[in-house]
Amino acid sequence: MSNYHIKHLEEYFQVYRKSVRNPEGFWEEIAEEHFNWRKKWNKVLSWDFDKPEVKWFEGAKLNITENCLDRHIPTRGNKTAILFEPNNPNEEAQHITYNELHERVCRMANVLLSKGVKKGDRVCIYLPMIPELAVSLLACARIGAIHSVVFAGFSANALSTRINDSDCKMVICSDGSFRGNKTIDLKVIVDKGLEDCPGVETVLVVKRTNTEVTMKEGRDLWMHPLLDVAESNLEAELMDAEDPLFILYTSGSTGQPKGMVHTTAGYMVYTAYTFKNAFQYKEEDVYWCTADIGWITGHSYIVYGPLANGATTVMFEGVPSYPDYGRFWQIVEKHKINQFYTAPTAIRALAKEKLEFVEKYDLSSLKVIGSVGEPINEEAWHWYNNNVGRKKSPIIDTWWQTETGGIMITPIPYVTPTTPTYATLPFIGIQPALMDENGKEIEGNQVDGRLCIKFPWPSIARTIWGNHQRYKDTYFSAYKNMYFTGDGALRDAVGYYRITGRVDDVIIVSGHNLGTAPIEDSINEHPAVAESAIVGFPHDVKGNALYGYVILKEMGEDRNKENLKKEINQQITEQIGPIAKLDKIQFVPGLPKTRSGKIMRRILRKIASKDTSNLGDTSTLLNPEVVQDIMDNAL
Numbered sequence: 001m002s003n004y005h006i007k008h009l010e011e012y013f014q015v016y017r018k019s020v021r022n023p024e025g026f027w028e029e030i031a032e033e034h035f036n037w038r039k040k041w042n043k044v045l046s047w048d049f050d051k052p053e054v055k056w057f058e059g060a061k062l063n064i065t066e067n068c069l070d071r072h073i074p075t076r077g078n079k080t081a082i083l084f085e086p087n088n089p090n091e092e093a094q095h096i097t098y099n100e101l102h103e104r105v106c107r108m109a110n111v112l113l114s115k116g117v118k119k120g121d122r123v124c125i126y127l128p129m130i131p132e133l134a135v136s137l138l139a140c141a142r143i144g145a146i147h148s149v150v151f152a153g154f155s156a157n158a159l160s161t162r163i164n165d166s167d168c169k170m171v172i173c174s175d176g177s178f179r180g181n182k183t184i185d186l187k188v189i190v191d192k193g194l195e196d197c198p199g200v201e202t203v204l205v206v207k208r209t210n211t212e213v214t215m216k217e218g219r220d221l222w223m224h225p226l227l228d229v230a231e232s233n234l235e236a237e238l239m240d241a242e243d244p245l246f247i248l249y250t251s252g253s254t255g256q257p258k259g260m261v262h263t264t265a266g267y268m269v270y271t272a273y274t275f276k277n278a279f280q281y282k283e284e285d286v287y288w289c290t291a292d293i294g295w296i297t298g299h300s301y302i303v304y305g306p307l308a309n310g311a312t313t314v315m316f317e318g319v320p321s322y323p324d325y326g327r328f329w330q331i332v333e334k335h336k337i338n339q340f341y342t343a344p345t346a347i348r349a350l351a352k353e354k355l356e357f358v359e360k361y362d363l364s365s366l367k368v369i370g371s372v373g374e375p376i377n378e379e380a381w382h383w384y385n386n387n388v389g390r391k392k393s394p395i396i397d398t399w400w401q402t403e404t405g406g407i408m409i410t411p412i413p414y415v416t417p418t419t420p421t422y423a424t425l426p427f428i429g430i431q432p433a434l435m436d437e438n439g440k441e442i443e444g445n446q447v448d449g450r451l452c453i454k455f456p457w458p459s460i461a462r463t464i465w466g467n468h469q470r471y472k473d474t475y476f477s478a479y480k481n482m483y484f485t486g487d488g489a490l491r492d493a494v495g496y497y498r499i500t501g502r503v504d505d506v507i508i509v510s511g512h513n514l515g516t517a518p519i520e521d522s523i524n525e526h527p528a529v530a531e532s533a534i535v536g537f538p539h540d541v542k543g544n545a546l547y548g549y550v551i552l553k554e555m556g557e558d559r560n561k562e563n564l565k566k567e568i569n570q571q572i573t574e575q576i577g578p579i580a581k582l583d584k585i586q587f588v589p590g591l592p593k594t595r596s597g598k599i600m601r602r603i604l605r606k607i608a609s610k611d612t613s614n615l616g617d618t619s620t621l622l623n624p625e626v627v628q629d630i631m632d633n634a635l
């Protein structure tokens with residue numbers, strides 16, 4: 001019998017040891033006993049971090065939707081698979097059973113086929129958090145098309161870059177989306193983005209807001225009439241274990257976003273296994289992750305992980321502040337949520353509001369509360385623990401990444417004792433290492449370094465779409481035979497890990513990864529701007545906010561500075577999205593640079609954080625005099 005469900009600490013250590021001593025044997029047992037395969041693998045694992053290449057369950061044939069849907073039909077057909085809570089609290093929640101979800105996925109899969117989508121084709125999904133979003137992912141997987149979900153808060157420009165990078169032939173979108181008291185015209189954004197996307201043949205439009213839209217003849221079709229006439233059943237496409245399941249874009253420190261490619265079998269096994277254990281999910285539980293499916297957290301822990309376990313997973317369309325700041329807790333009470341998973345930025349935003357908003361609801365159904373996306377600060381941890389967990393539901397601080405596919409370091413609730421701000425112990429099968437700046441592994445405890453992983457796990461991303469070299473350079477070149485995460489971490493006296501944050505130029509704002517380069521590019525395109533540099537600075541709700549140092553061209557000097565700031569933010573909003581807007585913009589005469597021309601972000605970061613007591617050695621700079629000027633005029 002495999003150790004699918006870990007229930008106490010001794011067992012964790014014992015299973016962990018087993019998973020590290022014999023990873024192949026361990027994962028083979030899990031895969032064999034808990035999933036449906038149409039054909040078993042020839043080899044459990046082959047890997048080479050130098051190439052880099054990782055393959056799990058090679059030779060196996062399966063379809064992930066058979067594991068997420070079909071196999072539950074006999075035992076859980078009438079159980080709620082997706083519980084949809086609309087933006088408007090007065091609109092009725094929808095309970096979509098496994099039977100119904102199966103049918104809806106098959107119908108949509110048939111529509112995709114009828115519009116010429118084939119196995120291996122890429123389909124871009126740009127939808128709000130409505131059931132059709134989850135159905136679209138599964139419909140693609142049903143026929144072997146590769147989905148590429150783009151978060152529906154991204155701009156037209158960001159959307160078209162992503163569509164073109166992976167050459168999507170279809171876009172699934174909606175007329176609009178509801179967010180709090182706002183209605184957003186999504187179709188307008190799609191139309192604008194598609195002006196630069198010659199490869200898109202079909203756009204399927206889901207009706208949600210009843211907003212008037214323009215439908216382009218020969219390209220755009222309403223989704224629902226097609227679903228109504230589609231067949232309600234469809235045999236799933238037979239997929240290889242290593243066939244791509246999806247592409248999901250994430251920001252890097254330089255250049256365009258990276259299309260991380262996840263494949264089928266390993267991703268399924270790992271997301272399902274982590275879901276079961278990290279949330280201690282039991283058959284009757286109602287689980288809610290507040291993330292958007294546009295991010296990896298939604299892919300792995302709203303859709304695939306929960307459904308592979310036959311769970312009830314909540315999808316919430318709205319925002320935590322609408323109609324008031326009690327909405328999350330009202331939903332917890334209403335649906336008797338057992339596991340609740342959110343981000344530190346949401347916790348901090350809610351902690352600023354009156355306690356009444358959380359106190360007035362019955363949260364006694366909660367058993368586990370989770371955090372993901374960025375380090376959770378101590379104050380937020382305690383607020384969450386006291387007011388939401390009410391000191392009885394353990395907090396799981398789960399560290400992982402788009403690239404890792406699933407949770408990597410986390411307490412197992414009721415198993416691992418928690419410590420505020422610590423992600424604690426590696427999950428089963430995960431072998432972390434801390435590295436020093438000279439490329440040596442730092443052994444022992446009470447140390448800190450750069451976080452790497454020594455051995456492949458089943459859901460590691462296999463490549464960057466269209467750019468394997470970049471995959472190698474980004475993750476496998478910093479340290480030999482190691483996957484480099486880009487994060488710093490410390491290991492305390494008992495071996496618990498605490499993630500200290502990014503060590504590269506990625507800045508996490510409200511849980512969203514933002515690369516500095518695309519934002520700087522966007523600012524630099526403004527006709528009055530000569531050059532710019534972006535850094536993060538601490539913000540009590542967002543975790544980090546963006547501080548921009550901007551050098552103006554001569555023509556900019558006479559302009560009204562407040563208007564210029566607005567224009568710069570407008571430009572960023574259009575090209576990337578509102579999440580990348582700058583909180584502060586300082587116009588500067590120059591940027592501190594090394595003699596090789598590199599911007600010294602370290603200094604800019606310190607000034608932005610008002611921490612100028614020790615700027616370090618500035619004498620090697622090309623232009624040390626600008627530092628004083630920047631400091632004198634800092635915001």
Ligand code: WTA
Binds near residue numbers: 295373398511
């Ligand atoms: C950060 C989100 C501290 C980290 C699943 C990582 C965290 C990046 C945590 C990945 C955590 C995520 N504690 N930091 N519990 N979880 N991070 O790709 O810097 O959106 O590298 O994946 O978020 O963000 P991504």
